[in-house]
Structure formats: C-alpha cells, structure tokens
Amino acid sequence: xxxxxxxxxxxxxxxxxxxxxxxxxxxxxxxxxxxxxxxxxxxxxxxxxxxxxxxxxxxxxxxxxxxxxxxxxxxxxxxxxxxxxxxxxxxxxxxxxxxxxxxxxxxxxx
Amino acid sequence: xxxxxxxxxxxxxxxxxxxxxxxxxxxxxxxxxxxxxxxxxxxxxxxxxxxxxxxxxxxxxxxxxxxxxxxxxxxxxxxxxxxxxxxxxxxxxxxxxxxxxxxxxxxxxxxxxxxxx
Numbered sequence: 001x002x003x004x005x006x007x008x009x010x011x012x013x014x015x016x017x018x019x020x021x022x023x024x025x026x027x028x029x030x031x032x033x034x035x036x037x038x039x040x041x042x043x044x045x046x047x048x049x050x051x052x053x054x055x056x057x058x059x060x061x062x063x064x065x066x067x068x069x070x071x072x073x074x075x076x077x078x079x080x081x082x083x084x085x086x087x088x089x090x091x092x093x094x095x096x097x098x099x100x101x102x103x104x105x106x107x108x109x110x
Numbered sequence: 111x112x113x114x115x116x117x118x119x120x121x122x123x124x125x126x127x128x129x130x131x132x133x134x135x136x137x138x139x140x141x142x143x144x145x146x147x148x149x150x151x152x153x154x155x156x157x158x159x160x161x162x163x164x165x166x167x168x169x170x171x172x173x174x175x176x177x178x179x180x181x182x183x184x185x186x187x188x189x190x191x192x193x194x195x196x197x198x199x200x201x202x203x204x205x206x207x208x209x210x211x212x213x214x215x216x217x218x219x220x221x222x223x224x225x226x227x
Contacts, residue, residue: 042116
C-alpha cells in the first residue's frame with residue numbers, strides 16, 4: 001500500500017495555528033496533495049507539492065520533504081469555517097491516481 | 111463555478127436493483143475520469159479509472175461486473191452499481207483533471223450518496 005499516515009483528529013481555537021503532518025512511502029512518489037472535505041461533501045483542492053519546500057497560499061501553507069517522505073499543511077488564523085477533514089494524498093508517476101490518507105478532522109472552537 | 115457535475119446526489123434503492131451515477135466535466139474534455147468510494151469516517155478509495163473510448167481499469171478487489179463503467183463521450187462517465195446490496199451503501203465520487211494542466215489539480219464531483227435498503 002501507500003502507507004499514508006496522518007493524525008485522526010485535532011482541535012484548536014479561532015485565530016490559532018494548526019499543523020497537520022502527513023507521512024508516506026517514498027517509492028514511486030510524484031507529488032503530494034492536500035484536500036479539504038466538509039462532512040457529506042466532495043473534497044476541494046488546497047495544494048499540490050512536487051518540489052521540496054514551503055508553498056504559501058493565503059492562510060494555508062503546505063510543506064514537502066521528498067527525502068523524508070513528509071509533508072504538512074499549516075492553517076493560520078483559524079476560522080470556524082475551517083472545521084473540516086483534511087486529506088493528504090499522493091500520486092505515483094504523475095498519473096493523477098491518488099491514494100488518500102484517512103483524513104484529519106480539525107475542529108475549530110470559539 | 112463547478113467544473114465537474116455528478117448526479118444524483120442522493121439515491122435510495124432496494125436491494126437487488128441497479129443504480130446509475132453520472133459524472134460530467136463541464137468546461138473541458140476529460141479523457142480520463144476516476145471513481146472513488148468513501149465509507150463513513152474512512153478514506154477515499156480509488157475504485158477504477160474510466161478511459162474514454164476504451165475499457166475501464168479497476169483497482170484490485172473491485173468487481174468489474176458489479177461496478178460497470180462507461181465513458182462513451184469526452185464529457186461523460188457513468189458508474190452503474192448492479193444488483194446493489196446494503197454493503198454497497200457508500201459515498202461515490204468521481205474526479206478528473208484538466209488536460210495539459212500544470213497545477214496537478216484534480217477536480218471532484220459533488221458526490222453521490224447511495225443507500226441500499
């Protein structure tokens with residue numbers, strides 16, 4: 001399998017910062033995706049990292065270390081609407097056939 | 111707006127009946143579409159890859175005779191769950207990508223929640 005591991009749950013307060021870690025098997029790895037999924041809805045794209053380093057997009061940033069098989073999604077200035085499941089996914093050889101982690105449920109409290 | 115449209119959003123059927131789910135790309139031609147299944151509180155699992163004009167390729171453990179996939183046009187793929195049983199109750203989601211895209215973004219449909227009684 002792809003052995004994609006991420007924490008099951010995280011809780012934080014509004015305005016805080018949350019870092020969601022994801023580890024994966026490096027064999028055949030091409031790129032790492034992060035998706036947000038609200039309950040009962042389809043996932044929405046957040047980021048795609050192919051190269052090492054940090055990519056910032058507004059309040060959300062994603063980091064990748066190819067050699068370590070490690071990524072994280074950083075959520076800043078948390079808002080209540082950020083309460084959702086965050087899915088780490090990888091593709092192999094750029095074929096868009098994604099293998100997903102089980103998701104991290106983030107709960108934002110007032 | 112939406113890039114991929116999927117319907118029905120919800121479907122309830124009796125055990126033994128067949129259910130068809132449609133997935134359409136709205137503003138580009140999609141030669142390849144993917145079908146995923148998600149059970150409650152579990153990860154999305156890739157079921158099959160739908161290829162326009164050719165047979166679908168199925169992931170290990172997915173019964174191709176039970177989950178029929180047709181990709182007859184560049185904008186439409188259908189998944190038919192044949193002789194559905196309660197254990198087939200799940201959230202089915204299609205996805206595709208924009209040709210020649212460099213962003214790597216995969217677009218998902220709204221998902222179809224199937225309940226088999």
